[in-house]
Amino acid sequence: MAEATPAAGISGAERAAILLMSLGEAEAAEVLKHMGAKDVQKVGQAMASLTNVTRERANEVMDRFVMELDNQTALGVGADDYVRRVLVGALGEDKASGLIDRILLGRNSKGLEALKWMETRAVADLVRNEHPQIVAIVLAYLDPDQAAEVLELLPERMRGDVLMRIARLDGIQPAALRELDEIMEKQFSGGNNLKSSSVGGLKVAAGILNLMDSAMEQTIVARIGEVDADLSQRIQDLMFVFDDLGEVDDRGIQTLLRDLSTETLGMALKGADARIKDKFVKNMSKRAGEMLLEDMEAKGPARVSDVEAAQKEILAAARRLADAGTISLGGKGEDFV
Structure with a gap:
């Protein structure tokens, strides 16, 4: 699928694949249960072939989804209300809230809030020439995964300074945040959707570092030190x-396993000690655990970068579940969530 192809130019199966992958594994599985075998096969093939789907591409698909719903629910029913009710009914209030924000609020976001819906590289280009304190406030306002990607794209000499400033942020005056919001607004037609003046701090800095490449993470920590x-x-x-x-209880590990693919777990455990491997395997069925270990052995050695990427993916899933109150993270990261 060509990177530059607009959402309107890709197939229905590809659009469905992007939408389902945005929902997450459990919810996507529930949707697929209600589809015919041929449709499942088409969408499954599209999901398997998807690569490098950008935030912009996903947003285009979401926008088209909402527009089509609008056309089909025009008999006195607001599309936004319809989407909200359908998603809450299907997923529950907690799981639907983030997706509702992404679909409905992201279309009209302005100012600082609009940065969350921009391409990571575009955000990096926008802030790279700003004062490090401005960059720190902007990154602290973003979601940790997006902030980590932006930080990786900034010049190496800036990274440690910016993260140190994020860690030292102890909130920001609403007037100052509004002023920064107005500056961002002027650069890409903005607005005033500020949710909070409480940005930055040690937890935000730690969250961003958690989602960065391990080598880069260590370099930044050393520079701050x-x-x-x-x-x-x-x-x-x-x-x-x-x-x-290893400090997460068995029930939490079992919940986490439901959000992980066997391929990702196998790759991540290649770089883990025996204690962590045993923790995951004992919380799987005997057959599933045996198959996982056999698959790991059959695939042989793996690149360190691939192992670290898989571990980061699992950590991100664990933090999402912890943020939703589904599991409790132990260890030194407990205060972070």
Whole structure:
């Protein structure tokens, strides 16, 4: 599927695949249960072939989905209300809330809020020439995964300074945040959708670092340590690393397993110690555990970068579940969630 192809130019199966993958595994499975075998096969093939789907592409698909709903529910029914009711009815209030925001609120977001809906590289280009304090406030306002991607795209000399400033942020005056929002608004036709003046801090800095490439993460921590060893240690104390999953109770691991693919888990466990491997395997069925270990052995050695990427993916899933109150994370990252 060509990267530059607009959502209107891709097939219905590909649009369905992007939408389902945005929902998550459990919810996508529920939708597929109500489809015919041929349709499932088409959408499944499209899901398997999807690569490098950008935030912009996903948003285009979401927008088209809402527009088509609007056309089909025009008999006195508002499309936004319809989408909201359908999603809440299907997924429940907690699971639907994030997706509702993504579909409905993202279309009209402005100012700082609009940055959450922009391409990561576009955000990096927008802020790279700003003062590091401005960059810190902007990244603190973004979701941790997006902030981590933006930070990786900034010049190396900036990264440690920016993250240190994020860690030292202790909120920001609403007037100052509004002023920054207006600056962002002027650059790409903005607005005033500020939700909170409480941005930044140690937890935000730790969350961003958790989602960065491991080598880059270590470099940034070391640079912060050169300037402020105490701050560096406090950030590290709040970081949740893969080994900390050993402190999650069995029920939490079982819940996490439902959100993971066998391929991702097998790759991640290649770089884990025996304690963590045993933790996951004992919470699987005997047959599933045996198949996982056999598959890991059959595939042989893996690149360190692939193992670290798989571990980051599992950590991100664990944090999502913890944020939703579904599981409790133990270890030194407990305060972080």
